[in-house]
Amino acid sequence: MRLGTGIKLFAAGMAMAAGPVAARADLPGGAATVNAPWSITMASEVRYYSWKGTRGSPAGVSSERGSGTQIYVPYALQLVGMPHGLLKVELLGRGGWVRARQSTGGLSGDVSTATDTVVSGTATYLGVNGIQPFVSLSANLPTGKSALMGSAANARMDPDLVEISTFGEGWNVGPTLGFNLPLTSSFIVTASAGYTWRGAFNRENSLVAVPGTAQSLTSIDPGDVFTATLALGYSAGPWSAKLTASVSEETTTAESGVALYKAGRRYLAHASLSYSQPEFWGVTTLNASIAHSNRNQVRYAGAPDLLTETLNANANVYRLGLEHLVPVGALWLGPTGSYLHRDNNSYNSMTLQNVPAKDRYSAGLVARYAASDTVTFNLRAEHVWVRENERLAINGQQFSVYADAFVLSPAVPVVSSTGWQIAGGFNIKF
Amino acid sequence: MRSTVMIAAFIAAAGLPFATFAQTRCAEGRTTGGQCVDEQLAASTRQTAIIFSQSKISHTAFPVLPSQDARYRYPNELIPNPLPPAGTGTPAAN
Numbered sequence A: 001m002r003l004g005t006g007i008k009l010f011a012a013g014m015a016m017a018a019g020p021v022a023a024r025a026d027l028p029g030g031a032a033t034v035n036a037p038w039s040i041t042m043a044s045e046v047r048y049y050s051w052k053g054t055r056g057s058p059a060g061v062s063s064e065r066g067s068g069t070q071i072y073v074p075y076a077l078q079l080v081g082m083p084h085g086l087l088k089v090e091l092l093g094r095g096g097w098v099r100a101r102q103s104t105g106g107l108s109g110d111v112s113t114a115t116d117t118v119v120s121g122t123a124t125y126l127g128v129n130g131i132q133p134f135v136s137l138s139a140n141l142p143t144g145k146s147a148l149m150g151s152a153a154n155a156r157m158d159p160d161l162v163e164i165s166t167f168g169e170g171w172n173v174g175p176t177l178g179f180n181l182p183l184t185s186s187f188i189v190t191a192s193a194g195y196t197w198r199g200a201f202n203r204e205n206s207l208v209a210v211p212g213t214a215q216s217l218t219s220i221d222p223g224d225v226f227t228a229t230l231a232l233g234y235s236a237g238p239w240s241a242k243l244t245a246s247v248s249e250e251t252t253t254a255e256s257g258v259a260l261y262k263a264g265r266r267y268l269a270h271a272s273l274s275y276s277q278p279e280f281w282g283v284t285t286l287n288a289s290i291a292h293s294n295r296n297q298v299r300y301a302g303a304p305d306l307l308t309e310t311l312n313a314n315a316n317v318y319r320l321g322l323e324h325l326v327p328v329g330a331l332w333l334g335p336t337g338s339y340l341h342r343d344n345n346s347y348n349s350m351t352l353q354n355v356p357a358k359d360r361y362s363a364g365l366v367a368r369y370a371a372s373d374t375v376t377f378n379l380r381a382e383h384v385w386v387r388e389n390e391r392l393a394i395n396g397q398q399f400s401v402y403a404d405a406f407v408l409s410p411a412v413p414v415v416s417s418t419g420w421q422i423a424g425g426f427n428i429k430f
Numbered sequence B: 001m002r003s004t005v006m007i008a009a010f011i012a013a014a015g016l017p018f019a020t021f022a023q024t025r026c027a028e029g030r031t032t033g034g035q036c037v038d039e040q041l042a043a044s045t046r047q048t049a050i051i052f053s054q055s056k057i058s059h060t061a062f063p064v065l066p067s068q069d070a071r072y073r074y075p076n077e078l079i080p081n082p083l084p085p086a087g088t089g090t091p092a093a094n
Helices: A004-017 A150-156 B002-022 B039-053 B066-073 B073-080
Strands: A020-022 A033-035 A038-053 A066-084 A087-102 A109-114 A117-125 A132-141 A172-184 A187-198 A201-204 A217-221 A225-236 A241-250 A253-255 A256-261 A265-275 A282-293 A317-328 A331-343 A358-371 A377-386 A398-399 A403-408 A416-430
Touching: A038 A217, A038 A377, A038 B066, A109 A150, A117 B039, A132 B039, A172 A403, A172 B039, A187 B039, A217 A265, A225 B039, A241 B039, A265 B073, A282 A331, A282 B002, A317 B073, A377 B066, A398 B073, A416 B066, B039 B066
Parallel strands: none
Antiparallel strands: A020 A033, A038 A066, A038 A416, A066 A087, A087 A109, A087 A117, A117 A132, A132 A172, A172 A187, A187 A225, A201 A217, A217 A253, A225 A241, A241 A265, A253 A256, A265 A282, A282 A317, A317 A331, A331 A358, A358 A377, A377 A416, A398 A403
16 A cells, blocks of 8 residues: 555545534524535635714823724634544634724824734544533734834724724733533533733833823733633524623733732623524524623832722723624625623712713624635624713812822813724635 | 555554544534534634633734624723823822
8 A cells, every 4th residue: 555545545534534614603503514624714804993073082182073093904814623533623813904093183193003913722622421621722922013102102092983902012822721511412511711921012101191201111011810711501492592701810010110000800791692593583692791890909109019999990891782684695684783881980080090981882784695605705884982971170180099199180071982883804714 | 665554554543433433423522411512502602711711812802703703802892901091190280
């Protein structure tokens, strides 16, 4: 037997063992499969964001009306397969390019850069009935631009209006261990624990911390994060539901070698309910999320160590999302909408630490078209409304608990902004 | 020649159980009772658990395809970035 023939037999065996791999997963139902040992998916989108508002971002710096645009082009390559009949491997690399421009008077600036690159690999062992353990490793590669010098810093805009508001950070590495515990074929408990090592990076100091002072680089060493997660998944007939909850503990973040803050313990919960009846109704998906963080430890003026803040600087955040897609041949389309509410934090509205309440609404259309079993196109267009409550300041002053003194800080009226978010892209599977 | 035969024998031995397994394989494993686990549900809960366990892996994106961002991006919306430029003010003159 020739070696080449043996390799072909081996490859054929591997192909049989690997069997079908999920395809068209981005489509509702997503049940189509391809018979290949490895599935490679190439995907990209072009996303355009445009907004205008009664203030720019940050709202307290300029009293002029604000506006801005952003173009973000993410691209990714995913490899999914079963190199061994009992092992499923998923690999993904994702990069992107972004151009952001804020045109607010006194806050104008723009930046064009590659984004950070994200890579991940997950291996799931399928050889034990009743439990499927998995290990995953994710990383952030600092290919973006963390320090925006000069007016480029003004290109950081409200993340409720544009997708990319941070253009780079350091090396982050995050291993995750977990397992799927299928109590029945359609009732699954998933538990995982992850640790995120977050590397230091340079960025410019705040443009507005001390007006008139020249920018300089400052080193940020962000805190590492440990997170435990529990997820429940259930499906019955046209219904499927998912509940996810996590708790995170973070270490201290330092700036230029000095402890800056330690974020409070963070709790996240998410619920998803989906009803799928393509023949009569389509697919409806309802999502709800809530986030709460305990009080941070912060640096008070003159104190040698971080101290737990007297009130909670973290607002609670609530989010609801609803989407309904109807199949029209190979096309799925329908409305989408979301509502996000951030309540004001515990600080009195007359203190500099007060974060006012904020609401964000979005409504739009989603369309997905399967040109073939291996090619799909996506289109998403949404209009966004954002409203942030006023920040009070008598005689242009607010009390800073960190400085233990009144400091200059202009009052900010209610800020209302509107924007468009349009995205189009494709998935190609090989 | 001998090494070629040995490699071929190894490959055949390695490939046989794979082929046998392929007849009864389940894409996301089995329950204790031997039933195949719901493939989409298992993949979805695992992906969600990994993303929640690495919610600060990157401010730019989670490790998913861009077409899946709408489905998985919400943890980012719930966790504010603590490092934007902030109006910290200037001490007022006495």
